[in-house]
Amino acid sequence: MSSALPPGLLVFDLDGTLIDSRQDLCNSVNATLQHFHKPKLPDAVIASYIGDGVSMLVRRALGDPEGDQHDEEYVTEVITYFLDYYRAHKLDFTYVYPGVIDSLEAIRATHPTLPMAVLTNKPVNPSRDICNHLGLARFFFQNYGGNSFHTKKPDPHGILTLIAEASALTGRAITPAETIMIGDSHVDVLTARNAGAHSIGCAFGLAPQSLITVPPDHLAQSPTDWPALLDSFRT
Structure with missing residues (x-):
């Protein structure tokens, strides 16, 4: 799947995507x-x-x-x-995957106004605490967890809420077709599909085997693949 529009919103899973927890x-x-x-x-x-x-x-x-x-x-x-x-x-052994910070900084440098957010099924307070402690929070305008809404991923409510908030933040209507969900499991791919968004799967995460049966639009072997993969959604 590809889009004629450049990315309007990036939504990241946490465990197995940004961090090894x-x-x-x-x-x-x-x-x-x-x-x-x-x-x-x-x-x-x-x-x-x-x-x-x-x-x-x-x-x-x-x-x-x-x-x-x-x-x-x-x-x-x-x-x-x-x-x-x-x-x-929660922070005894948890760390940011190598390449994540560099890739987020590269995305921010190339797309300075592109909103990015976290949508995880982990409870929201530990998610935010971990992102704050590990230096990830500065990249994201929002961080929602599994108890932020009445439903969890793969229900699309969370990602649709983020699309609405990102639209208000940027002052323009961002569509699901401009939105990319990045995660390591079938849950993230299904979340994107259910919202009408695109997906990048992470083969380095906690549940990459689930991406075999529910394949993403694109597959990242490393976080360092993310910046280049964003461009593939333009064609």
Whole structure:
């Protein structure tokens, strides 16, 4: 898919796209399982559960993704423990992927007025805290999380809200056709499709295998590919 218009808005996923948060998320899940006397899981298994928000991450770790094995009060208690633990340990090992800062600076230099935002299924406060701490916040006019709206990705509500806000910010009507969602999983690709936007998949992220069954419009092998890929949407 391509567009005759230059990009009007870039929307980035966080985990597996801008940052490698795998170890802190895996450690937090296993600390939670241990606290509730459940067996720990391999990091690779936990990583495959990431992408659909905290509730689904915890439910999958409990072996109950459909919610039919545990009562909601228990699940809520487990989620609360996980969130409290993760808030305290979210920056133990998390780092910005090599090339991300340079690429964001290159995009900003080439497109100085192009609005950029974060849309993640991670809760919004940890997302904003991480971006502030790691020097990412300066690039983005907005950062929304999985609890910012009544729905999460791949529902298009979040990205459509960002399109409206970016339009108000720039003083012109930005369309979905001018919008690009950049992320590492099928969730991000589907979010773009559901909004009528374009997508760039990140093969270096936490869930690149999911991009095989739900392919993006373009694939980045590294964050350093992003600036050049933006130009491909002009043709």
